[in-house]
Amino acid sequence: MSQLQEILLAEPRGFCAGVDRAIEIVERALQKFGAPIHVRHEIVHNTYVVNDLKAKGAIFIEELAEVPPGATLVFSAHGVSKAVQNEAQARGFRIFDATCPLVSKVHVEVAKLAQEGYEFIMIGHKGHPEVEGTMGQLDHGIHLVEDVADVARVQPAQTERLAVVTQTTLSVDDAAEITAAVRARFPSVREPKQQDICYATQNRQDAVKVLSAQVDLLIVVGSPTSSNSNRLRELAVKLGTPAYMVDSAAELLPQWFEGVTRVGLTAGASAPEILVSQVIDRIKALGAVSVRTVPGMEETIKFPLPKGLKIETVVD
Incomplete structure (x- = not known):
């Protein structure tokens, strides 16, 4: 044997840099404003991290109705829909957005192309919070596909202006295969300049x-x-x-x-x-x-924190 x-x-x-930033946002909010800090959805998908932040005073919620007026609210790294953003503002929370900047980049691209009349095919997993957040950037016009078979079933209203976006955490190989199927069915589809997978x-x-x-x-x-x-x-x-x-x-x-x-x-x-x-x-x-x-790619990316969360050092 x-x-x-x-x-x-x-x-x-x-x-990764997006996770580091999201956790730091919650920890700094706790330092600056005191417990409790409310977080919409698990800040990142890890049991240990979530339990550690709960012990420090973070409260994780799914519905904004669970958050008291005037509270501090953090959006998770996965991003949120426009409806959630609008509701949070209407309820008057102090909001810090821990959405990963690479997810925000996809949101910006969707908003920009939607103004130019584009519809979207989104490659991703149904029910995942990142997918819900990206699809929730628009009221309609985003078609979700989870595999190659789904591509054949998509019925966009028009095909002249069609763009493809993906969830940032997919299998690179699977996404490439599904994108190829989208391209084969819709040859004029617009693809992101840099792939969305982070x-x-x-x-x-x-x-x-x-x-x-x-x-x-x-x-x-x-x-x-x-x-x-x-x-x-x-x-x-x-x-x-x-x-x-x-x-x-x-x-x-x-x-x-x-x-x-x-x-x-x-x-x-x-x-x-x-x-x-x-x-x-x-x-x-x-x-x-x-x-x-085993040596591999060295990562040096760091993302800045939102305004209002810098901890001031007091000098006597």
Whole structure:
């Protein structure tokens, strides 16, 4: 029987700039205005992060009616519809928008092209908050497709002005396949100058492609609701590497590691590094001897915080 020897760490993994910024917005709002701070929807899709912020005084809600008048409200990193924005303003909350700037970029593109008379085909997962937020930028004219089969069913009112947008956390390969089907059916469709799938999603998927070839098993740290984490696990399986997604080290099962010499480890863009450390400790307890990072794309992007959340340093 082979002996578990080595853990290979994906690079990059874990938090992206949009997640860093969203969490910092909630923490700074708590520092500046005190608890409670209300957050519409999970700030990012990670159980550990959400529980940590709850302990610090954040209250997560879905309906704005649950928020008392005059309260401070943060929109999650996934973005919100125009209706939610308008309702929040009408209710008089102090609002901080933690929407990832790369999601906001898609919203801006939709608003701009809609004024030019465009309809949209959106590639994404039905019910995901980012999809609801983007589709909610307009009252009508956005058609959601989840797979190639859906493309054949789309009935736009016209085809001269048709644009395609995507959820930012999709499988790069799946999105390319669906986009190709859209292009085949609507040859004049307008595509974004730069793809909508975010740099962090792309980089983490590329790292899994490199890692999968070198390991017997891949563990992805991420919560079940995290779209980009799910895509990492699916990608490894598609490449022929057994893979499991865990929310914490406690979910690792010893039988997964039977006959495994080398295990790969990565984390979705909303999973904190502390969880990766705990998973490493648990895999070491099961017999792994060494840990090695597989070099990958270095990420240096940082997004600015909204106005009104800079913490002033008081100098005596």
